[in-house]
């Protein structure tokens with residue numbers, strides 16, 4: 001049988017192989033599934049798998065904007081890691097990683113030092129403030145469940161019906177500006193959903209919403225700039241239909257308590273700035289391995305098998321990695337879809353190393369297209385090969401794909417119920433303004 005750290009081989013006790021995964025996000029979770037699934041019975045007994053994450057849950061970030069606008073409940077897009085650990089049989093440590101020492105095969109965390117034989121780094125990226133003064137103090141990012149809850153509170157606390165404000169029996173919502181920074185997919189989805197919720201709220205409260213402005217600021221000359229022009233154009237027209245004020249070629253130079261200063265001399269008065277302007281890797285990644293490890297724009301350059309060339313027992317996945325497709329040599333994007341594919345590949349590859357089998361080809365990235373929800377009954381989807389579908393058809397596909405990808409059956413059913421009962425959910429979320 002052996003002890004917790006050993007196993008019996010030919011009547012002799014051998015040390016188990018320690019595999020440590022940092023981060024149970026998209027890449028880390030996909031690695032665990034694939035690694036566990038591909039290990040053969042005898043190899044399974046040789047492995048000691050530990051997963052470290054600062055959160056006690058896995059977050060389904062693509063639906064976070066709906067938490068921020070009160071369209072789904074926060075607990076419905078998170079899956080507890082303790083339960084997953086019990087089911088999939090790995091050790092879960094809830095702890096924050098501070099540093100990795102690849103020279104010593106050690107991870108330094110807030111609860112102690114963890115040694116490893118193989119390491120999987122999948123810590124995801126942080127919010128990028130581009131060094132703009134005031135971003136940390138005066139904006140709310142959209143990265144964590146807490147961020148989602150904070151934005152939701154800001155949104156609904158700012159919607160204050162003033163009954164009979166126009167003196168003729170007609171009420172309005174108190175004027176307020178919301179500013180979303182970053183015209184990528186997340187910024188577009190947040191702006192569209194916010195606009196929907198403002199309209200739904202004003203309808204239910206029986207007041208007008210003329211004084212509410214939702215600005216979407218983008219530094220480049222179009223929305224979702226990595227997508228073809230036609231996708232950006234369709235997104236622009238969907239935003240216009242929702243009343244979102246898109247400002248392209250608009251750079252922010254400073255954020256203050258009272259608003260946003262623009263490079264073109266403009267100023268938008270607001271206390272509600274939501275930051276969705278991009279991501280960057282944190283210090284753990286940018287300082288990983290010092291000069292021995294190549295980084296490009298803060299991402300660790302990995303080989304075709306997603307390993308760090310200088311430390312071949314370390315895999316780096318997801319947003320932390322600069323991986324290239326083994327066939328085309330094109331860089332792999334920082335998306336959930338890519339992170340999942342990388343996790344799956346690395347899990348299979350490590351299982352083959354442990355089982356002493358050869359994995360003949362390197363990582364191949366499969367483009368899965370692009371989907372952006374643009375509010376109720378509308379989304380823009382671009383499929384591999386360039387076919388674009390927007391409007392209601394896109395909305396159906398967006399919903400089907402997101403439900404399919406959600407982690408647990410329980411979360412799938414709960415999110416479906418949230419969508420079906422959205423009026424009731426809004427009353428719960430909206431607080432005193434509606435009740």
Ligand SMILES: Cc1cc2nc3c(=O)[nH]c(=O)nc-3n(C[C@H](O)[C@H](O)[C@H](O)COP(=O)(O)OP(=O)(O)OC[C@H]3O[C@@H](n4cnc5c(N)ncnc54)[C@H](O)[C@@H]3O)c2cc1C
Nearest residue numbers: 023025026027053054062096097123124318319335336339
């Ligand atoms: C709001 C939002 C919406 C998005 N929508 C989409 C979308 O629709 N489609 C798409 O393809 N991509 C989307 N993305 C991008 C996608 O979520 C990321 O590309 C993907 O999550 C990257 O996977 P990952 O495993 O590298 O990191 P993550 O999934 O971010 O996982 C990182 C994990 O590491 C943990 N962690 C981080 N730092 C530490 C630490 N120091 N110590 C311990 N644990 C730590 C975190 O808690 C987390 O569990 C979205 C991102 C956001 C923020």
